[in-house]
Amino acid sequence: MREGICIVGGKLQGMEAAYLAGKAGYEVMLIDKAPEPPAAALADEFYRMDVLKDLEATKTAFRRAAAVLPALEDEAALATIVRASRKAGVPCMHDEGAFLKTSRKDAFSELCRVWGLPQPARYPMAKFPMIVKPVVGSGSRGVALVRNRAEMQNAVGEDSSKWMIQECVNGIFLSLELLGMNGEAMPFQVTCLEFDETYGCKRVLAPSGIGDGIRDRIEEIGDKLVKGLDLKGVTDLQVALRSDNSSLDVIEANARLPSQTPTVVFHSAGENLVALLADIFINSRLPKINKHQEKGVIYQHLLFGDGTVRVAAEHNIAHATGLRIETNFHGADEAITNLPQEGSAKGYVATLIIVDSDLSRAKIRMEEATESLCEHYKVFRNEERSPFGMTRVYDKIEKR
Numbered sequence: 579m580r581e582g583i584c585i586v587g588g589k590l591q592g593m594e595a596a597y598l599a600g601k602a603g604y605e606v607m608l609i610d611k612a613p614e615p616p617a618a619a620l621a622d623e624f625y626r627m628d629v630l631k632d633l634e635a636t637k638t639a640f641r642r643a644a645a646v647l648p649a650l651e652d653e654a655a656l657a658t659i660v661r662a663s664r665k666a667g668v669p670c671m672h673d674e675g676a677f678l679k680t681s682r683k684d685a686f687s688e689l690c691r692v693w694g695l696p697q698p699a700r701y702p703m704a705k706f707p708m709i710v711k712p713v714v715g716s717g718s719r720g721v722a723l724v725r726n727r728a729e730m731q732n733a734v735g736e737d738s739s740k741w742m743i744q745e746c747v748n749g750i751f752l753s754l755e756l757l758g759m760n761g762e763a764m765p766f767q768v769t770c771l772e773f774d775e776t777y778g779c780k781r782v783l784a785p786s787g788i789g790d791g792i793r794d795r796i797e798e799i800g801d802k803l804v805k806g807l808d809l810k811g812v813t814d815l816q817v818a819l820r821s822d823n824s825s826l827d828v829i830e831a832n833a834r835l836p837s838q839t840p841t842v843v844f845h846s847a848g849e850n851l852v853a854l855l856a857d858i859f860i861n862s863r864l865p866k867i868n869k870h871q872e873k874g875v876i877y878q879h880l881l882f883g884d885g886t887v888r889v890a891a892e893h894n895i896a897h898a899t900g901l902r903i904e905t906n907f908h909g910a911d912e913a914i915t916n917l918p919q920e921g922s923a924k925g926y927v928a929t930l931i932i933v934d935s936d937l938s939r940a941k942i943r944m945e946e947a948t949e950s951l952c953e954h955y956k957v958f959r960n961e962e963r964s965p966f967g968m969t970r971v972y973d974k975i976e977k978r
């Protein structure tokens with residue numbers, strides 16, 4: 579029998595976990611309290627239960643797996659999962675201490691200061707325009723641009739202590755995933771992120787085209803982060819590279835499996851983050867990553883409306899039901915979608931993954947795939963919007 583990985587949480591992080599665990603050849607077990615979480619489609623076995631209420635059943639499921647992978651951010655649920663896996667004698671691929679150090683944006687910013695990591699200036703030192711974001715939260719919920727004092731007050735109200743308020747950085751947004759163990763860091767590939775006007779991530783691209791010097795600087799920041807967190811497991815690190823290439827700023831880090839970027843790294847550089855994470859916890863070794871030739875990968879979400887389609891942020895698929903994986907879908911190498919074969923596409927979603935020799939070719943095929951979907955479902959493509967000041971990386975890819 580194949581070894582199993584038991585994932586807890588079936589939304590975006592859970593989809594990522596299930597997708598990569600499946601690609602690594604693991605039997606994919608999924609636990610969620612919801613009846614039809616999006617990741618269920620990518621799992622071999624689905625157990626509908628609440629880890630906080632069904633503790634015995636949870637432990638029974640854990641015992642059947644080689645490792646447990648939490649894919650949620652609720653602190654009470656995480657603590658229960660860690661305890662239940664300890665009792666079941668199964669490794670849990672989560673670093674509670676590191677996770678807690680990254681989960682509050684104000685406390686993490688203070689750690690960055692102590693560790694000497696560059697970050698955007700904070701209110702009241704920062705100048706307008708600024709970004710406001712809830713101190714606790716993720717997935718870009720509540721993130722907004724404020725251009726003056728009135729807008730700031732409108733966004734945060736009287737009590738600014740619940741908000742992280744910082745300078746709005748113009749430029750390219752990049753992500754780096756790292757594994758850590760015993761003070762050593764292992765960086766993956768740097769990917770490039772694009773957002774919609776609400777700051778939700780709508781597209782991920784690789785390679786990022788940043789050049790070796792900047793990559794080295796990002797990896798250096800990642801190394802300090804892993805050491806500061808004393809990480810055992812995985813963290814992501816998001817940095818902004820200013821438009822004039824002058825400096826890098828840490829936007830955030832989360833010591834847990836992220837969504838989207840690992841799949842892109844898997845297709846571009848050939849590294850499976852979930853398989854290598856399992857190495858740390860099951861085999862107690864920090865894997866070595868060989869730098870491969872990077873393929874061009876574009877990963878983007880499409881949301882279908884009434885006669886329209888647009889490239890939309892990932893949170894739009896967090897509630898999708900009936901997802902399936904398709905290969906060679908309207909010319910995309912892979913798609914995760916719930917689109918019906920025929921008829922109206924309204925309310926359905928498709929995440930398209932295109933892999934080619936370089937980004938230029940990948941873009942041509944992404945445009946063709948989107949065009950093919952427009953024709954098939956008789957929809958128009960809405961113009962994309964981006965946040966103020968962010969470099970539109972996809973638009974700049976030259977068609978050769």
Ligand SMILES: Nc1ncnc2c1ncn2[C@@H]1O[C@H](COP(=O)(O)OP(=O)(O)O)[C@@H](O)[C@H]1O
Binds near residue numbers: 830
């Ligand atoms: N200082 C900033 N300047 C410009 N954009 C920012 C800044 N901080 C955050 N953003 C944008 O908002 C998004 C969400 O912010 P982030 O700190 O990653 O919070 P979350 O935990 O919600 O993901 C980022 O991915 C980025 O697009």
Ligand SMILES: [Mg+2]
Binds near residue numbers: 717718816830
């Ligand atoms: Mg973020």
